[in-house]
Amino acid sequence: MGTDLATAAQVVVSGLLLGGLYALLAGGLTLVFGVMRVINLAHGELLMLGAYVACLLFAATGLNPIVALLVSIPVLFVVGAVTQRFVVNRVVNAPLLTSLLLTYGLSLVVTGTAQAVWTNDYRSVPFITGGFALGEVSISRPRLLAFAVSLVLTGAAHVFLTRTRWGKAMRATAQNADVALACGIDIDRARMLAFGIASALAGAAGTLVSFLYSVYPEMGRAFMLKAFAVIVLGGLGSFPGALIGAMILGVVEAGAAYLSTTQIAEAVIYIMLLAMLLVRPHGLLGTAER
Amino acid sequence: MVAASVTGLAARRLTSGYTAAMVLLGVGVSLLPLMVSNYILTFVLQALMACALAGSWNLISGFTGYVSFGHAAFFGLGAYAAGIAIAKAAVPAPVAIASAAIVAGCAGLCLGYPALRLRGPYFAVGMLGVAEALRVGITVAEPVTGGGRGLVMPPQDVLLPAYFSMLALVVLIVAITRAVATRPVGLRLLAIREDEVAAEVTGIQTTRLKLVAFATSATLAGVAGGIYAWHMSYIDPTTVFAGSLTVRAIAMTMLGGQGTVFGPVIGSVVLSVIGEVTWARFPFLHNAVSGALIVVIVLFIPRGVTGVLQDRGVLPRSRTL
Numbered sequence: 147m148g149t150d151l152a153t154a155a156q157v158v159v160s161g162l163l164l165g166g167l168y169a170l171l172a173g174g175l176t177l178v179f180g181v182m183r184v185i186n187l188a189h190g191e192l193l194m195l196g197a198y199v200a201c202l203l204f205a206a207t208g209l210n211p212i213v214a215l216l217v218s219i220p221v222l223f224v225v226g227a228v229t230q231r232f233v234v235n236r237v238v239n240a241p242l243l244t245s246l247l248l249t250y251g252l253s254l255v256v257t258g259t260a261q262a263v264w265t266n267d268y269r270s271v272p273f274i275t276g277g278f279a280l281g282e283v284s285i286s287r288p289r290l291l292a293f294a295v296s297l298v299l300t301g302a303a304h305v306f307l308t309r310t311r312w313g314k315a316m317r318a319t320a321q322n323a324d325v326a327l328a329c330g331i332d333i334d335r336a337r338m339l340a341f342g343i344a345s346a347l348a349g350a351a352g353t354l355v356s357f358l359y360s361v362y363p364e365m366g367r368a369f370m371l372k373a374f375a376v377i378v379l380g381g382l383g384s385f386p387g388a389l390i391g392a393m394i395l396g397v398v399e400a401g402a403a404y405l406s407t408t409q410i411a412e413a414v415i416y417i418m419l420l421a422m423l424l425v426r427p428h429g430l431l432g433t434a435e436r
Numbered sequence: 437m438v439a440a441s442v443t444g445l446a447a448r449r450l451t452s453g454y455t456a457a458m459v460l461l462g463v464g465v466s467l468l469p470l471m472v473s474n475y476i477l478t479f480v481l482q483a484l485m486a487c488a489l490a491g492s493w494n495l496i497s498g499f500t501g502y503v504s505f506g507h508a509a510f511f512g513l514g515a516y517a518a519g520i521a522i523a524k525a526a527v528p529a530p531v532a533i534a535s536a537a538i539v540a541g542c543a544g545l546c547l548g549y550p551a552l553r554l555r556g557p558y559f560a561v562g563m564l565g566v567a568e569a570l571r572v573g574i575t576v577a578e579p580v581t582g583g584g585r586g587l588v589m590p591p592q593d594v595l596l597p598a599y600f601s602m603l604a605l606v607v608l609i610v611a612i613t614r615a616v617a618t619r620p621v622g623l624r625l626l627a628i629r630e631d632e633v634a635a636e637v638t639g640i641q642t643t644r645l646k647l648v649a650f651a652t653s654a655t656l657a658g659v660a661g662g663i664y665a666w667h668m669s670y671i672d673p674t675t676v677f678a679g680s681l682t683v684r685a686i687a688m689t690m691l692g693g694q695g696t697v698f699g700p701v702i703g704s705v706v707l708s709v710i711g712e713v714t715w716a717r718f719p720f721l722h723n724a725v726s727g728a729l730i731v732v733i734v735l736f737i738p739r740g741v742t743g744v745l746q747d748r749g750v751l752p753r754s755r756t757l
Contacts, residue, residue, distance in 0.1 A: 185557055236735060242557040243503050247686070248734045250505065254683060254727025262721050367679070371568065374561055413572040416565035423558050424550050 152282035157400045159283050165396025166293035167358075169300050171351040171369060172376035172388040174344030177307075180320040180383030181340040182238045184245040188229075188253035189373060190366025192345045195256070196222055196352025197361045198264065204271045204356075211273050211357050212295065218349040226345020230338045238337065253366065260363035273357035292354040299350050303343060304385055316340050320383065368412065372399075375419040447752035454757055458610075458698050461705075466603055469596060477599055481667070483708035484602040485660055489681060490688040490700035491609035492656035496649045497686075498694035499622065501629030502552065504650075506563030507657055507685055509547075509570045512677035514540040514658025516574055516581060519665040523589045524580075529597070533662040540658020541651055548650035552643060555632075571677035586672030589665070598667035605663065606701075609656055614697045617755045625649060626695060680723055684711075687726040690733045693742030696757055702741055 175189045199218040203209040233252065237245045277286040307313040318326040319336040327333050351369075359365070376395050380387025398418060402411035465484070469477060489511060497503045514536035521532040551562055574581050581587055616622045627635040628642050636642050665671050685700075688707050692699030707726070714721060737744050745751040 185561065187561075233731070233735075243501060243560065244734055244738070246557050246560055247503065247690075248731055250686075251727040251730030251734065255724045255731065256727075258721055258724025258727060262718060262724070368568075371561075371565055375565075378558075407576070409572050409576055413569045413576075416569040416572075419565045420551070420562050423554050423562050 153404070155281075156283050157404050158397055159285065160289075161397030161400035162393055163286070163289045163293045163396070164400060165393035166296040166300075167351060167354060167392075168372060168376050168395055169389045169392035170296040170347055170354070172373040172380070172392055173300050173303055173385060174347035174351075175370075175373045176377040176380070176383055176385060176388045177303075177316075177340055177347075178344045179377065180385075181316050182234075182319075182337050183242060184234060184238065184249065185242065185374070186234075186341075186344070187246060187249040187370065188256060188366075189344070189348055190368070190370025191253045191256040191260075192222055192226065192348035192366075193352035193355065193369050194260065194361075194363060194366040195225065196349030197356040197365065198260070198352075199349065200353040200356040201269050201271055201361050204273075205269075211271055211353055212291070215295070215350055215353050218353045219346045222349025222352075223342040223346040225349075227338050227342035229345075230341030234341065235334065235337065253370075257363050257366065264363060266362060266364075268360040268362045270360055271357040288357055292358060295354055296351070299347065300389065303347060306343070307385065312336070312339060371419070372415060375415055375422070378419060378422050447754065450752050451754045451756060454698075454751065458701065461701070462603075462607060466600070469599060474595060477595060479708075479712055481595070481599050481602055483704055484599075484606050485664060486684055486688060486708055487701055487704035488602060488605050488609055488660040489657055489685040490692075490704050491606065491613060492653045492660070493682075493685040494689045494694060494696075494700045495609075495613060495616070495656070496646070496653040498689055498696070498699070499616070499625035499629060500646055500649060502646060502650075503560045503686070504563045505560050505679075505682060505686075506565075506567030507653075508677050508679060508681040509563070509567040510540040510544060510654040510657035511661035511664070511681055512567075512570065512574065512673070513543050514661030515665040515671050515676040516587070516661075517658070518662035519587045519589060519671050520580060522666065522669075523587055526590075529594070529601075529666050532666060533601070533659055536658045536662025536665075537655050540661065541655035543658075544651040544654025545647065548647050548654070552646045552650060567677060567679070567682070571673050574677070575673045581673075584673060586670055587665075589669040591669045594667055598663055601663045601666075602660070605656065605659055610697060610701065612652070612656075614756060617695075617697050621645070622755065629695065680726075683723060683726050683730075687729050687733075689740075690730060691740055693740030696740070696742045697755075698757060699740055699742050 171189070171193060175186060178184055178186045196218045199221060200211045200214040203214045203217060204211065229252070234245065234248065237248050274287050274291065277284050279285075307317060315326070315331045315336045316339060318329065318331055319333045319340075323333050326336070355369070372395065376391040377388055378391075379394055380389070380391030395415065399411050399415055402414040465480060468480060489507065493504065493507045517539035518532040518536040521527045521535045522529075547566055551559055551566065554562055575584050577583070616625065624635065624640045624645055627638070627640060628646065632642055661676060664676070684707065688703030689700045690703070691706060692701065692703030710725070711722060714725060733740065739747075742751065742757055746753050751757060
């Protein structure tokens with residue numbers, strides 16, 4: 147029985163470590179949805195760009211990926227803010243499908259350009275490796291590091307949203323844009339800021355992913371689907387919901403991968419996503435809307 | 437400023453002229469094998485396949501506004517149904533293609549029944565997940581499907597029969613779309629796109645109607661997949677479940693005009709030619725070009741070329757176009 151318990155603990159621990167990263171990624175997706183009712187299908191591509199920032203810097207200067215966060219976060223913030231200002235902002239008030247198609251198109255442009263510029267080769271950042279044992283559970287060092295950084299960044303974003311003036315402006319815009327405007331909030335700037343922050347979070351997640359998984363132009367798709375599954379699970383637009391959803395998804399994925407193969411674990415996630423959409427489309431913590 | 441719209445006799449003449457041009461295009465394509473090399477025939481076959489996918493996507497997504505990001509799933513299922521029938525049971529091509537239609541159609545019914553209860557955006561992303569899950573499923577089911585290494589069929593030279601089958605499929609899709617567009621059922625589908633709740637309130641059985649449209653669309657995409665498998669005699673999961681198949685279908689339909697009869701045809705002719713020119717020189721920019729096109733169309737001409745021509749008064753506002 148001892149070994150069974152240890153296996154279960156191992157699965158849960160690995161899942162939670164993975165979940166931290168998903169929370170960082172999904173936090174941005176849910177923020178954008180909350181503030182401007184846009185499901186950003188290019189969110190995975192922002193992660194991919196963040197991963198390439200780390201990869202290219204590492205290849206050129208051997209820069210530590212954690213330090214590379216200082217580059218990828220501001221770079222992706224600007225990319226996101228500019229994209230929002232000049233492209234996405236034009237469809238904020240359009241039906242959801244319009245922005246869905248638009249961001250889908252954007253994601254193809256980014257992936258295709260990345261394939262042309264950086265080729266389809268798989269890259270990796272050999273950073274810290276190995277692990278240590280905690281009782282009967284072994285913990286991977288790079289994953290623990292990524293988990294810790296993810297939690298710090300997600301927490302920082304949460305504090306920014308709840309404690310600062312601009313955070314409150316963003317949440318007010320999310321609740322009711324018209325009333326926020328009437329109260330003197332510059333909702334265009336709040337939206338731009340929200341998209342910038344969301345991109346920065348995705349970029350940070352990408353930089354952390356760069357030393358855990360292979361980096362290639364099409365890596366964003368699977369992550370985007372997982373982030374979407376997370377926010378559907380947690381409730382669209384809910385930041386704490388994303389955190390819970392991410393942890394659940396991480397543990398489910400780790401469990402499915404343990405019981406079968408990683409490939410089947412992917413399929414399990416998509417099926418879970420569909421089932422969740424059918425049973426409780428507003429998620430665990432989201433509010434119902436039609 | 438509103439441009440003059442074409443009405444009356446002039447409208448009818450234009451409409452029949454436009455339709456005649458499209459029929460002529462069909463006749464031209466069917467006479468092509470007498471004139472050109474196999475290289476060009478293969479290219480036109482690819483264009484016809486893209487047109488079939490765009491046309492079948494248009495039936496569900498163009499009319500009802502339920503954008504499916506997982507259309508390639510049905511193409512892939514059809515390809516595997518036909519491929520397995522040919523490789524393992526050595527059935528003749530018509531039987532293989534019929535089985536592709538049956539498998540894809542049943543999958544459309546089974547997946548559509550739950551998925552179409554989801555509202556637009558949830559449906560769209562849900563279908564993206566479905567396509568990924570099916571691709572993984574086919575890859576994992578290695579004993580039957582050959583897994584990631586692909587499925588090999590006995591090679592045979594079927595360029596001409598495949599060419600005419602694909603052409604027949606495109607004609608069938610256009611005929612179905614025209615029949616839908618000119619009958620009340622087309623209006624009901626468009627009503628779902630404009631306002632589903634209002635459509636429901638006026639007594640339209642939206643879920644059932646969406647399901648029929650979705651299953652029809654899936655069947656037709658499956659047949660295209662079946663013909664593809666038969667023609668190529670080799671298929672693998674990454675090719676037949678490729679997201680780029682869906683992407684091109686969406687871009688082509690949007691370019692030509694969603695919810696129109698000939699929009700997907702126009703879009704696939706234009707994009708296939710552009711694709712052929714750019715493909716050789718910039719292989720990876722292919723998807724980027726489709727993506728950029730989707731962005732531009734969404735922002736500037738959401739109703740596509742057909743819509744622009746109608747707004748300018750060049751074409752009449754007839755639903756048979």
